[in-house]
Amino acid sequence: MTSxxxxxxxxxxxxxxxxxxxxxxxxxxxxGFTLLGHGANLVLLLAGGAAGAPPLLDxxxxxxxxxxxxxxxxxxxxxxxxxxxxxxxAMAYRSRQLRGGDEVQDDVEDRRICAERHxxxxxxxxxxxxxxxxxxxxx
Amino acid sequence: xxxxxxxxxxxxxxxxxxATLARRRGTWLRVLGPLxxxxxxxxxxxxxxxxxxxxxxxxxxGGWAAPLGITLVADRLSALLLVVSATVLLAIxxxxxxxxxxxxxxxxxxxxYPAYLTLTGGVCLVFLAGDLFNxxxxxxxxxxxxxxxxxxxxxxxxxxxxxxxxxxSLTSSILFxxxxxxxxxxxxxxxxxxxxxxTAGLPGTTRTALALLFLVVFGIKGAIVPMHLWLxxxxxxxxxxxxxxxxxxxxxxxxxxxxxxxxxxxxxxxxSWPMLVLAAGTIIIGTLGALTHDDIHRVFSFILVxxxxxxxxxxxxxxxxxxxxxxxYLVHHIVVQATLFLVSDLMQxxxxxxxxxxxxxxxxxxxxxxxxxxxxxxxxxxxxxxxGFVAKLALFQAGLGSxxxxxxxxxxxxxxxxxxxLMAMTRIWTLGxxxxxxxxxxxxxxxxSAERRARMAEPYTRGGVRLMQSVTAVMxxxxxxxxxxxxxxxxWSRSAAxxxxxxxxxxxxVLDGGSP
Numbered sequence: 001m002t003s004x005x006x007x008x009x010x011x012x013x014x015x016x017x018x019x020x021x022x023x024x025x026x027x028x029x030x031x032g033f034t035l036l037g038h039g040a041n042l043v044l045l046l047a048g049g050a051a052g053a054p055p056l057l058d059x060x061x062x063x064x065x066x067x068x069x070x071x072x073x074x075x076x077x078x079x080x081x082x083x084x085x086x087x088x089x090a091m092a093y094r095s096r097q098l099r100g101g102d103e104v105q106d107d108v109e110d111r112r113i114c115a116e117r118h119x120x121x122x123x124x125x126x127x128x129x130x131x132x133x134x135x136x137x138x139x
Numbered sequence: 140x141x142x143x144x145x146x147x148x149x150x151x152x153x154x155x156x157x158a159t160l161a162r163r164r165g166t167w168l169r170v171l172g173p174l175x176x177x178x179x180x181x182x183x184x185x186x187x188x189x190x191x192x193x194x195x196x197x198x199x200x201g202g203w204a205a206p207l208g209i210t211l212v213a214d215r216l217s218a219l220l221l222v223v224s225a226t227v228l229l230a231i232x233x234x235x236x237x238x239x240x241x242x243x244x245x246x247x248x249x250x251x252y253p254a255y256l257t258l259t260g261g262v263c264l265v266f267l268a269g270d271l272f273n274x275x276x277x278x279x280x281x282x283x284x285x286x287x288x289x290x291x292x293x294x295x296x297x298x299x300x301x302x303x304x305x306x307x308s309l310t311s312s313i314l315f316x317x318x319x320x321x322x323x324x325x326x327x328x329x330x331x332x333x334x335x336x337x338t339a340g341l342p343g344t345t346r347t348a349l350a351l352l353f354l355v356v357f358g359i360k361g362a363i364v365p366m367h368l369w370l371x372x373x374x375x376x377x378x379x380x381x382x383x384x385x386x387x388x389x390x391x392x393x394x395x396x397x398x399x400x401x402x403x404x405x406x407x408x409x410x411s412w413p414m415l416v417l418a419a420g421t422i423i424i425g426t427l428g429a430l431t432h433d434d435i436h437r438v439f440s441f442i443l444v445x446x447x448x449x450x451x452x453x454x455x456x457x458x459x460x461x462x463x464x465x466x467x468y469l470v471h472h473i474v475v476q477a478t479l480f481l482v483s484d485l486m487q488x489x490x491x492x493x494x495x496x497x498x499x500x501x502x503x504x505x506x507x508x509x510x511x512x513x514x515x516x517x518x519x520x521x522x523x524x525x526x527g528f529v530a531k532l533a534l535f536q537a538g539l540g541s542x543x544x545x546x547x548x549x550x551x552x553x554x555x556x557x558x559x560x561l562m563a564m565t566r567i568w569t570l571g572x573x574x575x576x577x578x579x580x581x582x583x584x585x586x587x588s589a590e591r592r593a594r595m596a597e598p599y600t601r602g603g604v605r606l607m608q609s610v611t612a613v614m615x616x617x618x619x620x621x622x623x624x625x626x627x628x629x630x631w632s633r634s635a636a637x638x639x640x641x642x643x644x645x646x647x648x649v650l651d652g653g654s655p
Binding site: 017021026029033036037039040041043044046047048069070073076077080083084087088091092094095098099104105107108109110112113 | 207272275276279283286287290293294295296298299300301302303305306309310312313314316317319320321323324329372375431432433434437
């Protein structure tokens, strides 16, 4: 029924997509997300079975009709992934403006708590005497 | 009565369109938003009444018959959650209105109100969706507006957190889409009622793989350990009122979807041990995390993660008692988590701090806020006679009544989790409220806080602050009401849970009875 090639393509898209998601650069993450989106859309398309005649009302032909249902779903999914990719790009741009780079930064608070644990001798539950200032959250 | 079913999401989406048109007029927005929110609450209340009378109501949008068309279903579970969520959404909106009207710190109202109303629509659609694809779209509507809200008035920190949040949510959405495609390939349907009939015929391994895939998808969205890492990292960075909405509803919507999909499409005779183990891990790691952190919002976020474990525990038992407990817990936690964040917003208004080692002396600054914090804090820890106690009691009874050793063990872990939550809350209470302001909190911070209080005492601002405080007080009271009406609520939840286990009513309404 379904071609093995497409299944392999889905596998490659997913592998490459997840690999890129692990990167620090936002642009690579966006590309990774786009690849993943294509992979998922292909899965949906594959779920509909083999290609067939156009699924039109009152159309009779020798070939069986293609299943229109997954195609409708793929169209919706494409629109959603498209919109969200645009948003991601806008955010990557904003990140570049605000932080001067498109690298995903470490979480300051997490780093502070880890550092605290390494430096302090007796593990004390109250961080009263914490030397480190809190996160420089400007909010 | 069928007209009522689409209203909870159609109304806010329409309202969002109007709000976009009026985006430059702050006053109009502040009137329009609560009006629409109140309309949604009314529609949801009507839906509860309709469901109480007629049982499960299914509507086929666009007139296409059940397995193909867009099905909306309202049953006891979704009606209950709809009315609770709509109320919480309205309360938080009023809080934002108070903030805006008081001229305290309004953050781009022209973006906030449309996005918030779209989020309302998305949340309501999640509860109403009767097929997997519609559920996916509902999640996307909800999440897309949450991305906007998350990065409202972007600071560097907010953009960093927003990026993590967006990328993780999107990954889970892509996995959702994949799971959807695989389900369609295996069964030829994505309609939940139809699926509940067809999954029984699948080979065991396919069934398990699909069930696990959905567990991962909703596990990421609902922050189940070990897929929770994004949540305490990103939620605290948003504006507090927005964190309140996220914490109250977004993860709960995922838990609802998990309950819905697992009970309808992958029902089980006995408890599921992987879910029980995950639940225990979530409870322990969440509550321990709450003890280590210093920032109040992070503490609350970890508490949220820990308490998702309780709901998962109820679901993992897969019997009426367990599901009853999970539903009660959902209701209790939606209210109480929103309240905690709203109170924290008031605390922040007084001191401008969220860090525990710089907070202090809040009980002296405002006894009112101290009381407002104390009640939900006790409730989330499960101290009687609050709603948390009622929900936890139902869960513990279910765990002990299930008769499996693992369930007994997880019940023990859940008790431990309550104690740890109580410790985390006590820590905030002692450090934030009871001790005097730490000396190292320098003069500048002191002056800033005094200046804030002076500004809040100005007559124009006072109205807004009053509104914010009364909204929070009403939310605290709502949490108490959940405990007061525990009897009717428990019996409603029990029938909702038996509907979930039984499934015939749902199937019948969707596949046989539904007409446009």
